[in-house]
Amino acid sequence: MSDAYSDRGNKDRSIANPDGQGSIIPEGGGTAKPSTDTAFLAGVDMTGGYGRGADILHDCTVSVDPGEIAVIVGPNGAGKSTAMKAIFGMLHLRKGHVSLDGQDITALSPQDRVQAGMGFVPQVKNIFTSMTVEENLEMGAFIRRDDIRGTMEQVYELFPILKDKRRQPAGELSGGQRQQVAVGRALMTKPKVLMLDEPTAGVSPIVMDELFDRIIEVSRTGIPILMVEQNARQALNIADKGYVLVQGRNAFTGTGKELLADPEVRKSFLGG
């Protein structure tokens, strides 16, 4: 149905909650198997798309090791976020596999991947806006049954502004502060790997620099970070590994410096 009236009932906010239901299917998921991949987190030869639609990723490979920051860059519609979602289990892979810490986790659902040690920060709707900063962090640690105060202190040390605002609803914070809450929430599970989907989207350049500094600090604690970025030049500056995707394929791969120096990459993505 595509006529003007087909969705009319759902637009009546007095009976239908505009938030609708979540997009992640909670059921399903298999078990993890041992993997032979050498990288700590790797998505290898990933091919697939959303639902029954056409493939968006074609043999795409991304990996990251402890202490590293890996950045996925590329033009609009290159499948950067899709690659990230594929690694996180939010779309069905037709081919390829994902491994984390010696385990093949291709069959796991997103929630099971969180349990397995993945911390994921979505690009949008990545905080609980109606809850306080502290409650956001508490919810981040929901799967943990042990004492979370130590981890919370660490997050506050990393993001001092959050400590000052911990009793304030997260929705009242500025864009940069919200991103800090989002990253802090993901860190609360003590993840083995942190995945950030465009952490600097919609923040000012000054805030962006500050966020990158914070991300480097998180990386120094030893957590491997995989990041999708729109601001390619700045992101590659801090990247140990860079992946340039074009139309769902690996176009260029190398260290951040190599890619920045590569004349072809400069010409096509970095504006000369």
Next chain:
Amino acid sequence: MDLLNALVALTNFVVIPAAAYGAQLALGALGVTLIYGILRFSNFAHGDTMAFGTMATILTTWGLQAAGIGLGPLPTALLALPVGILATSALLLATDRMVYRFYRAQKAAPVILVIVSMGVMFVYNGLTRFFIGVDDRTFSDGERFIVSARDFRDWSGLDEALAIKTSQLITLVTAVVVVAALFWFLNRTRTGKSMRAFSDNEDLALLSGISPERVVTVTWLLVAALATVAGTLYGLDKSFKPFTYFQLLLPIFAAAIVGGLGSPLGAIVGGFIIAFSEVAVTYPLRKIIGYLVPESLEPGGLVQLLATEYKFAVSFVILIVVLIFRPTGLFRGKSV
């Protein structure tokens, strides 16, 4: 001019009944708002859920009365309340497993769930009537008044009397206790916070390891308790008739929307706003005005702004005004 008498008459005929009615609506609206926030649809079966819970409580009350067990001055129904809540919880959870879970798994659009809840409403409707019939039932026992009209008149020496029914006081006390417990649960406990998180952002809640099925189950349990308490209090205060409970749906929805769907605090405030407007508009104010103005200005008519038969129009008008001028409700719920 007799300010004191006017005040007593106003309290007796408007303030006390409206406060009790408001508390009942607030408890009902809390259930509606919880389902809207977490299951993301407006539950049209809520009125009949209240009726079912009340019915279960009444049947238990009769059993207790036959066995000679009572609470002395307090109504026996209070003792039967936990049984009613248990029965309603079982019904709601069974409905969720058999009906709503199917649509949840399909990620059905909210409006489909609304229509589904209408179907559930008709089933509950029949279920309640099948067990207890369609007639008016009175099941309150124990002491009828805490302050009787005559006692008050003897004590104060005023012309006007003030009476407080036991059911009215019980309603207010119970509502305060239930609401305090609910807010404590939602704001202080791990499970309560996970419910708020789920209501705020379902995907992120899932990514944080919060189990949707568990949140949904706890929600239904809370709704069962709220609906049964609200229905029983209403039945004690007035009387139990399945059709009346079905009709309560309108003021309850009005209360939830006026306060802001999805906001528990809004549901409470909305309940009282609707109740006070309904009672104030349908009560003949002639007596009260008579005390306040000189004899020459006394109104000839009843000064009843609206006949009681039209009391539902009050909820409707408030609902429409709020939807036009402040669609998110007073407390910024989720509706836009």
